[in-house]
Amino acid sequence: MVSERKINEREYRKSLIRKATLDVFGELGIEKVTMDVIAKKSDFGKASLYYYFPSKEDVFNEIMVIGWAKLLDGLDDIVKDVISPRERFIQMLKRLVTFVQEDRTLFEFLMIAPRHVNVETNEVPEWKNHQNHLYGMLTTLLEEGIKKGEFVSMPSEIAMRAIGGIFHGILFLGKSPTEINENEFEALIQNFIPTPDASPNE
Amino acid sequence: MVSERKINEREYRKSLIRKATLDVFGELGIEKVTMDVIAKKSDFGKASLYYYFPSKEDVFNEIMVIGWAKLLDGLDDIVKDVISPRERFIQMLKRLVTFVQEDRTLFEFLMIAPRHVNVETNEVPEWKNHQNHLYGMLTTLLEEGIKKGEFVSMPSEIAMRAIGGIFHGILFLGKSPTEINENEFEALIQNFIPTPDASPNE
DNA sequence: TTAATATCCGACTAATGAGTCGAAAGCAGA
DNA sequence: TCTGCTTTCGACTCATTAGTCGGATATTAA
Missing domain, CATH: 1.10.357.10 (Tetracycline Repressor, domain 2)
Incomplete structure (x- = not known):
């Protein structure tokens, strides 16, 4: 179940979230970096972010x-x-x-x-x-x-x-x-x- | 009504509020500088702050x-x-x-x-x-x-x-x-x- | 004393943002 | 196909904070 591919995909999706976070930061500044905005930017649902990161x-x-x-x-x-x-x-x-x-x-x-x-x-x-x-x-x-x-x-x-x-x-x-x-x-x-x-x- | 003394007292109270704001900033950092905390620190009610400052x-x-x-x-x-x-x-x-x-x-x-x-x-x-x-x-x-x-x-x-x-x-x-x-x-x-x-x- | 004005304020509203919930959809192996 | 694990998510809760409201109390001038 926890196949190599699954693990890689999981890490890939985490990297998308990190990327989106940095993008928001670069465009709008640290104050605007909210989970809602990161969700929009990364094209995940907000709750999905919490599936990949605890906070x-x-x-x-x-x-x-x-x-x-x-x-x-x-x-x-x-x-x-x-x-x-x-x-x-x-x-x-x-x-x-x-x-x-x-x-x-x-x-x-x-x-x-x-x-x-x-x-x-x-x-x-x-x-x-x-x-x-x-x-x-x-x-x-x-x-x-x-x-x-x-x-x-x-x-x-x-x-x-x-x-x-x-x-x-x-x-x-x-x-x-x-x-x-x-x-x-x-x-x-x-x-x-x-x-x-x-x-x-x- | 708008006696000299009134004006001075008003300015004095404003200075107390400014002072309290700086004190909170110095002790707790900018994030904690909220109107509620300034009110506590300056010993005014929160609404009173808005009597002296528009925002x-x-x-x-x-x-x-x-x-x-x-x-x-x-x-x-x-x-x-x-x-x-x-x-x-x-x-x-x-x-x-x-x-x-x-x-x-x-x-x-x-x-x-x-x-x-x-x-x-x-x-x-x-x-x-x-x-x-x-x-x-x-x-x-x-x-x-x-x-x-x-x-x-x-x-x-x-x-x-x-x-x-x-x-x-x-x-x-x-x-x-x-x-x-x-x-x-x-x-x-x-x-x-x-x-x-x-x-x-x- | 009385009326007007200045001062005061706790409780409320509205907005925002982190984190949760419960259910649904996708997918793999048997 | 059936079963169980992975992934998804909008709507909700809860906390925080700027700013407002309506009324109370104090002060002053007449």
Whole structure:
């Protein structure tokens, strides 16, 4: 009864629901992402959504877990390359930019959705672990880089905040969303993330 | 009937309601800011709130208009000083830091509340003008500074995004809210906002 | 004191949205 | 075909929240 095909079809239908959820989010914003609208968009009945997901929160969580996994997947090989911490750090940021540009809606969902679930749970959600993993990798690289004198010396937590802010600012602040390619982004980063002993440009 | 005192008392009661709104926001977050909770907090009946404000949106708007006015007020004298654009620019950022630290809740409200009102209105709300004013002042200074070679040369809109991101990142990213004094902040800024021709630190 | 005006408010309405129910339709193996 | 499992779903419940209603109470001016 629980044939391979059945399982695959079930997973396929779940993916349709996740897709519809992201589409609604992208078109109308997080506030309008209701189970009724998702049902309309995915062409299921509302009750059918609950046949596949126990709750709206579970739909959100599944999207986030899969999204973070995809994001981290794209970073895996960087860590193995043997280049300087600074280079690896910037490589990572560049990959993140690519990820954002390829699926902006997903990335925005990963940033915004957490504020709209989880009202009073003290469970650590799975996606949070992925997030911490990324944060940890970046922090480690930054600290190694500071130790080697590749970044200006300052507390790594503060530097992480500033750099995270730059990243976020470039991609999301301002009137219209930015299209920026990897080279332009790298130039910006080289400008804004100072090295201790040289002029940052040229 | 409409005596001076009456008018003052009315304005005073409105300020109590605004205060209660901000308090609820600071303690429980924007989602929990409902008219019922504001009523409890301010010790008015719910219907009384509507005697002073036509709608919840009006409460929000009034807080934002007053908040932005207060913020801009603190910047007025800077523009008149005759120092370099870069100096003025950084002065402004420092004042903003001070403002944030003095009333973090208000500043966060100014950042967050807009996303929770205005669902489908094409009126430009009053606070938006204040916001644009600040944005315009900073952009102008930045452009003058770039022209004078006090900042590294790049499109001012991109630079604004990056700098806005740094500002936001330092004050709001990370686990716990940062306490940072003006001098620490200035050091950070001097590190992260490069000059074209000199090493950014020392 | 009295009439007008200002202030106050709990209970109600209307809308919205998450989640449930019970029944029906589709499908596979015997 | 019959039986049981899978899938579907519109209509319902329940909770929440913005905003209203109608009347009560306080204050002021005459």
